[in-house]
Amino acid sequence: MLLGIAMLVHTLLSKIPTGVRRCSSTSGVSHCHAVLKWRFGWNVIAKYFTNQQILHGIVITLELTVLAMIIGIVLGVLVAVMRLSQNRLLSGTAWTYTWFFRGTPVYVQILFWGYITFLYPTFSIGVPFTNWDLVHFHAITVFTTFRAGLTALSLNEAAYMSEIARSGLISVDEGQVEAAKSLGMSRGKTLRLIVLPQAMRVIIPPTGNEVISMLKTTSLVVAISLTELLGAVTNIYSATFQIIPMLLVASLWYLGISTILSIGQFYIERYFAKGSLRSPPLTPIQRLRRDVQGIWSKMRTRRGAVATGAVP
DSSP: OHHHHHHHHHTTTOOEEEEEEEEETTTTEEEEEEEETTTOHHHHHHHEEEEEHHHHHHHHHHHHHHHHHHHHHHHHHHHHHHHOOSSHHHHHHHHHHHHHHSSEEEHHHHHHTHHHHHHSSSSEEEESSSEEEEEEEEHHHHHHHHHHHHHHHHHHHHHHHHHHHHHHHHHHHHHHHHHHHHHOHHHHHHHHHHHHHHHHHHEEEEEEHHHHHHHHHHHGGGGOOOOHHHHHHHHHHHHHHOOHHHHHHHHHHHHHHHHHHHHHHHHHHHHHHTTTTOOOOHHHHHHHHHHHHHHHHHHHHHHHHHTTTTTT
């Protein structure tokens, strides 16, 4: 185990020859040595890690993630409620929506919305069966690359969120709904005050996973020339040819943001688990405090035993 860790550290921090030799002369004596470079280009990573293009790409990535998740969650809950409706038209429409957007790759959906202007160059709103247009505009002014990517990500996410929300809604015992009906509560009020708060315990964990997944899925919008994090990295290594270091820059940023989101997910899950667990899971700080107290207690016990001669 230790040998494997040592080999990994050596690989990450090793240097390799560049094929160039550098010579210098000291007191008339020439000295030549091979020029080395970091195997993983850590100097290049440090140079571009906070580059202006990279930071702008991160902003676009976060905007896409937040907006796509908000739209996806709202639309997904709506589709889930429609899916559970007794109305065959509503449930059928919801099932068809979920079937289509989960059955086609998100990459294809991004390309479709990115190039939808070829299908509909212009949009117009007017009076049916007449030539009278009230509003007329070009599609390219509406479906910019950002809006096209956001539309594709939101619609795709809503299909998955609808299944997550539906699983949370059906996890609530039917007796809760029957009790609400006996109190004279309407269907909408029952859903808002009784069902959804209890379903959140089931909905939150997969939703947190979807947020982290969405963060990484935004990298696919580079296909329609939207310069988010991966797009910014691509532009830089296309000019500098530092492909591996720049990909590591993107990976480190994705890893760091995902870690922050994971911490937030832990605390949100812990909050909603209070009603179902007798003792909520300890936070990292609480675990550290418990471990330190345990070690300190053992040390005090051993010192006391040595002082009394119980331990030689």
